[in-house]
Each structure stands twice: as structure tokens, then as C-alpha cells.
Amino acid sequence: MISPSQKAAFLQALRDELGEAGLLSSGDLSAFERDWRGRYAGRALAVARPSATEQVARVLQLCSLYGVSLVPQGGNTGLVGGSSPDESGQQLLLNLGRMNRIRHIDGANHTLTAEAGCILQNVQAAAAAQQRLFPLSLAAEGSCTIGGNLATNAGGTQVLRYGNARELCLGLEVVTAQGEIWDGLSGLRKDNTGYDLRDLFIGSEGTLGVITAATLKLYPQARAHMTALAACPTLDEAVRLLSLAQQVAGPALTGFEVMNAFSLGLVRQHFPQLQQALAPSPWTVLLELSDAESEPHARQVLESLLERALEQGLIDDAAVAESQAQSQGLWHLRESIPLAQAQEGLNIKHDIALPISAIPAFVAQTDAALMQAVPGVRLVNFGHLGDGNLHYNVQAPLGLDPKQFLAQHEQPINRIVYDAVDAFGGSFSAEHGIGRLKREELAQRKHPVALHMMRAIKKALDPQGLMNPGRLL
Ligand SMILES: Cc1cc2nc3c(=O)[nH]c(=O)nc-3n(C[C@H](O)[C@H](O)[C@H](O)COP(=O)(O)OP(=O)(O)OC[C@H]3O[C@@H](n4cnc5c(N)ncnc54)[C@H](O)[C@@H]3O)c2cc1C
The missing domain is CATH 3.30.70.2740 (Alpha-Beta Plaits)
Structure with missing residues (x-):
């Protein structure tokens, strides 16, 4: 535990490094200290808000020197209590929100390099401005950050086609627990030079080091999107519909979400203004096709899929979005479930x-x-x-x-x-x-041998145990 005089010296050193805008140590910090679900409400020693990788490195050096543990935080939308401090008032919150620059887009290499605090939606928009697609997509995309997405290896709604955050990342810049900067921002698709350190930090939930930037994979934009809702009598039919959709649409199938009647009922109850395109049914599937050819082609594939599904008794009814606004409305239904649940x-x-x-x-x-x-x-x-x-x-x-x-x-x-x-x-x-x-x-x-290896890695990279203690391991 840090003594009052050490705490004062530590905070002063942080202030010297980060300036007034980069350190919050008084006033109401509850927006940073509470998690999204409202399950964990802690108390931070202070909130450090660096704006450059060198500042992050200096913060970690000071933490190591004073023996202060720290909790990295991006958009604070995580759902497992990893990004808020404990109740001790002894943990420094390291919020990456000010590290929000897109550093570089390499069109020919199909890569984008972003700082960790970039909001996911802004990364998607930066890619779209260059006629490229960054396919990671989740309901929290207006608040969550690339650093948080990678630290949790986020999934979302397009994993079926493009993979998890891990599959979308080619390189990382990381500040180690000792405050060293590792520049691993390679845009290479092949690099067999030993242990894959990038993959070690992806999914490590802030327990091994701080991700400060990432080089991400971009894809060609689709020419057309088609979205539909389908009502399935049972979950068995929904699974069979998935196989049929994969067979008919191939790689054009980019989303396949399922919702039970109660989850959509909660949306109806808490967000009555949202239009539900289909009558309630035991299971509703949300399908998305992203077509590389044209809208007529996408429509033809979707309609043929739904016709075959009706013939085979896999669905009772379906509604196809006729415009982008309608498509967004269908996705909005799906994405409102966590919010409706929270309200319940x-x-x-x-x-x-x-x-x-x-x-x-x-x-x-x-x-x-x-x-x-x-x-x-x-x-x-x-x-x-x-x-x-x-x-x-x-x-x-x-x-x-x-x-x-x-x-x-x-x-x-x-x-x-x-x-x-x-x-x-x-x-x-x-x-x-x-x-x-x-x-x-x-x-x-977890398998005991896997746990043993995980603990050995943690000890090797964070021997003082300062990185997000009490999380993950
Ligand atoms: C409405 C809603 C819908 C969601 N839907 C999905 C979904 O479909 N798929 C999905 O996977 N998740 C989903 N989530 C969970 C959450 O949005 C993701 O886990 C997201 O990736 C977290 O990003 P963040 O920036 O908010 O991270 P935070 O919540 O701030 O942090 C998450 C973890 O990462 C660590 N961390 C954050 N930034 C860094 C960094 N720069 N370096 C090292 N460690 C760091 C934190 O210490 C913490 O352990 C959803 C959440 C909400 C609220």
C-alpha cells in the first residue's frame, strides 16, 4: 500500500509528465470508476490520460518505481469487470481515450494503423473514407476502443466471415510493464520469426502490458448488403437454416444472429418505438449478406435462400429490408437486447x-x-x-x-x-x-497445464504483478 507522502510524490511526478489535462485526481471520477453493467464500482487512486505512447511508457515506469498497480481502460464497455478499479483506492486507472489518432492508412497493403484509444466506429469510418472495410462490428462500437477490442479479442456480428479482432490485427505497439516500448506495428501477413508476441497481448485483458497502437487489416467494401429477419419454429430449424445459408450464399453470408422470443419481448417492452418487422415467434434469425457483385444479385441470392427455407419448413415467415434505413432498423432490434436487458x-x-x-x-x-x-x-x-x-x-x-x-x-x-x-x-x-x-x-x-503456462507468462512479463491484478488470473 502506498503511503500518503509517496502518493503525493507519485501524483506530482505523473502531473509533471502528463500536464493538468492528463491527470484527474480529484472531483467526481465515477464515470471512469464504474463498469458498464453497474456491477463493479471501484475507487481509483487517480485517472491518468496520456496522449502519446512515450507518456504511457513514463506512466508505467513511475508505476513500477512506486509499486502502484494499474488498470488499463478504453471505452469501459467491457462486460466482465476488467476495466474498472477495485475498491482499495490504490489502483491507477490508465485511460487511453486521448490516444485517438489514425496514424496511417496504406491502401495498397490494405492496412490502417490506429492508436489504441480510437473509437471503433471512427476506425470503421476512416477505412470507409478510403473505400475500404474494417469489418469488426459490435453494438458498443460508438464507445469501445481498438485497444479494448484487441485486449479482449472482441468478436461481434461479422466473425462468421472475417474472424475475431485477433484475425483482423497484423501488428501491435505495446508498452511493457517496465515501461519499455515495443514497436511491433508490422503490416506483414507472413512473419515467422519466433514466438508470436502480438497474439500474446491480444486477449490478455491488460494483464501483460498496454496496447498503444495497432495495424489492422482492411478489406474491399461490399457492393450491396441485404438484411432479413426470419421466423424459425425451433432452434433446430435455425441451425439448419444456417447450413442452408452457407451453402447458398457462401462467403457473402456475413451475419447470422439468433434471438429467442423472450429477448425480443424485452425489446418490445422497453423500446416500444422500435418496429418489429415480424410477429413474435419462438426464434428469430437476423441474416446479413454482403455481396461483391451488385444489389440485384444479392437480392436474388437472399430471395432464393428464403424460398428454399420456406419450402423445407425451416422458417414460417421472413421480412427483407428494402432500404438501408430498414436494414439498420433490423440490426437495431438485435443490438437493443443488451440495453433492454439492463433496463429489466x-x-x-x-x-x-x-x-x-x-x-x-x-x-x-x-x-x-x-x-x-x-x-x-x-x-x-x-x-x-x-x-x-x-x-x-x-x-x-x-x-x-x-x-x-x-x-x-x-x-x-x-x-x-x-x-x-x-x-x-x-x-x-x-x-x-x-x-x-x-x-x-x-x-x-481451464486445463491445469494451460493455467501453469499462463501464470509463467504473466510472471515473466509482469514480475511485480502491477498490470490489472485480480483480473483474468
Ligand atoms: C451493448 C454492448 C454490446 C457488446 N457487444 C459485444 C459483442 O458483440 N462482441 C464482443 O466481443 N464484445 C461485446 N461487448 C463487450 C465490449 O464492448 C468489448 O469487450 C470491447 O472490446 C471492449 O472495448 P473497450 O474499449 O470498451 O474496453 P474496456 O472495457 O475499457 O476494457 C476491456 C478490457 O481490456 C483492457 N484494456 C482496454 N484497453 C486496453 C489497452 N489499450 N491495452 C491493454 N488493455 C486494455 C481493460 O483493462 C479490460 O480488461 C459489448 C458491450 C456492450 C456494452
Whole structure:
């Protein structure tokens, strides 16, 4: 624990380095200290807001010198409690929001180099301005940052076609726990020169070093997009629809999302102004095609897919967006589910991955087990079916206080869900990471040899244990 005199000296050294605009040490810091879900509200020693990589390096050198631990923070939209400080008042929050420059776009190499604090939406826009596509896309894209996306290896809605954040990154610039700068901003697609350090930092959730910039892959823009909603009688049919869509549309299929009736019901209840294009059905699929040829071609592929799906009994009904505004409206429905859920009250979240073929059986079996364990629980089930990733969340029975529900039932419910995930060969964290929320699960469920290697890496790169302690490991 840092003494009051050391704290004063540490803060003064930070102020000298970062200037007044770069250090917040008094006043209301709660916007930085609370996580997005409102589950974790901590207290920071101060908030450092560097505007250049050299400043980040200096901050980490000072942390190492004074033995102060730090929590890197991007847009603070993470869902596992990784980006907010603990309650001790001893952790420095390192917010990267002022490092928000696009450094370089190399059109011929199809790459863009951005600083870590760039908002994802701004990176997409910078690519679009050069007639290129940066395909990472998620509902938090107006607030989350490239640094946070890479630190969590974010997924989102186009993984099916383009992969996770990891697959979209060619190079990184990182400041190590000791305050050294590693310039690994290569735009190379082939580089077999030993251990892949880039991949080590991607998904490390701020526990190994601070990502300060990244070189990202760009793609050609599609000529046309077509979006549709389809009503499926069962989840089995939704899975079969996915296979059919992959067969008919091939790589043009860029999104395949699924939503159960209760999740869309929550959207209807909390956002009645949003138009729901289809009548309620047990499962609704949101499909997106991104076509390299033309809009008529995309429409023809989509219509032929939906006709075949109707003939085969995979869907009962479908609605095709006729304009960009309608397409955005359909996506808005899907993206409003987490917000509707948050309005309904605290819930138990499970971001899980499963073999796609196992999903219907997993859901049938686990739904039944949960209903039996806590009669009346409400299951918010939606997600990226095309990636085998479900957000399988459990809302309190009507009339039960959500806080009381969590306190009483979170652990047993987690056990039911994660044991089933294990039994079906899945993962208890698909795209949100571990943070504080799933640390115990990691310790219990990760292979012991893998855990041993992870701890050895952590010790080698962060021997003082100052980087985001208490998260992940
Ligand atoms: C409405 C909503 C929808 C979402 N949808 C998705 C989705 O579809 N797919 C998905 O994967 N996630 C989703 N998320 C989760 C979240 O948006 C992502 O995890 C995102 O990548 C986090 O970025 P961020 O900048 O907000 O990071 P933060 O929340 O600030 O940080 C996340 C973690 O990364 C670390 N970190 C942040 N920046 C750095 C850095 N520069 N260097 C080192 N470590 C760093 C933090 O310490 C923390 O551990 C969603 C969240 C919300 C609120």
C-alpha cells in the first residue's frame, strides 16, 4: 500500500509528465470508476490520460518505481469487470481515450494503423473514407476502443466471415510493464520469426502490458448488403437454416444472429418505438449478406435462400429490408437486447461458445435444468449463432428483486450452465473475456497445464504483478 507522502510524490511526478489535462485526481471520477453493467464500482487512486505512447511508457515506469498497480481502460464497455478499479483506492486507472489518432492508412497493403484509444466506429469510418472495410462490428462500437477490442479479442456480428479482432490485427505497439516500448506495428501477413508476441497481448485483458497502437487489416467494401429477419419454429430449424445459408450464399453470408422470443419481448417492452418487422415467434434469425457483385444479385441470392427455407419448413415467415434505413432498423432490434436487458434489471450473463451442432440440445437440456432449479427464471437467449456463440442470460423471476436473485442464485446457476457447456465441449467465455467475473471459472475449468503456462507468462512479463491484478488470473 502506498503511503500518503509517496502518493503525493507519485501524483506530482505523473502531473509533471502528463500536464493538468492528463491527470484527474480529484472531483467526481465515477464515470471512469464504474463498469458498464453497474456491477463493479471501484475507487481509483487517480485517472491518468496520456496522449502519446512515450507518456504511457513514463506512466508505467513511475508505476513500477512506486509499486502502484494499474488498470488499463478504453471505452469501459467491457462486460466482465476488467476495466474498472477495485475498491482499495490504490489502483491507477490508465485511460487511453486521448490516444485517438489514425496514424496511417496504406491502401495498397490494405492496412490502417490506429492508436489504441480510437473509437471503433471512427476506425470503421476512416477505412470507409478510403473505400475500404474494417469489418469488426459490435453494438458498443460508438464507445469501445481498438485497444479494448484487441485486449479482449472482441468478436461481434461479422466473425462468421472475417474472424475475431485477433484475425483482423497484423501488428501491435505495446508498452511493457517496465515501461519499455515495443514497436511491433508490422503490416506483414507472413512473419515467422519466433514466438508470436502480438497474439500474446491480444486477449490478455491488460494483464501483460498496454496496447498503444495497432495495424489492422482492411478489406474491399461490399457492393450491396441485404438484411432479413426470419421466423424459425425451433432452434433446430435455425441451425439448419444456417447450413442452408452457407451453402447458398457462401462467403457473402456475413451475419447470422439468433434471438429467442423472450429477448425480443424485452425489446418490445422497453423500446416500444422500435418496429418489429415480424410477429413474435419462438426464434428469430437476423441474416446479413454482403455481396461483391451488385444489389440485384444479392437480392436474388437472399430471395432464393428464403424460398428454399420456406419450402423445407425451416422458417414460417421472413421480412427483407428494402432500404438501408430498414436494414439498420433490423440490426437495431438485435443490438437493443443488451440495453433492454439492463433496463429489466441485473441478470446473470453467460457468454458461451459451443459446437453449432450441439446448440439445440444444449439449450433444451439447460433450459429445463434451470427451470427446475429456480422455477420462473426468464431466459434471455440471443447471440451469434453463425459463430456458435450464445449470450445465454438468466433474468430473475417476475416479482423477485434482481439483487437478491443474484446473491442467492448466481453460483448454482453458473454451475448448471457451465457444467453443461463443459459436457457439450464448449467454452465458458466466447468473446467477452474473463476479467473479474469469470476468474474463478478460469481457475477451475481451464486445463491445469494451460493455467501453469499462463501464470509463467504473466510472471515473466509482469514480475511485480502491477498490470490489472485480480483480473483474468
Ligand atoms: C451493448 C454492448 C454490446 C457488446 N457487444 C459485444 C459483442 O458483440 N462482441 C464482443 O466481443 N464484445 C461485446 N461487448 C463487450 C465490449 O464492448 C468489448 O469487450 C470491447 O472490446 C471492449 O472495448 P473497450 O474499449 O470498451 O474496453 P474496456 O472495457 O475499457 O476494457 C476491456 C478490457 O481490456 C483492457 N484494456 C482496454 N484497453 C486496453 C489497452 N489499450 N491495452 C491493454 N488493455 C486494455 C481493460 O483493462 C479490460 O480488461 C459489448 C458491450 C456492450 C456494452
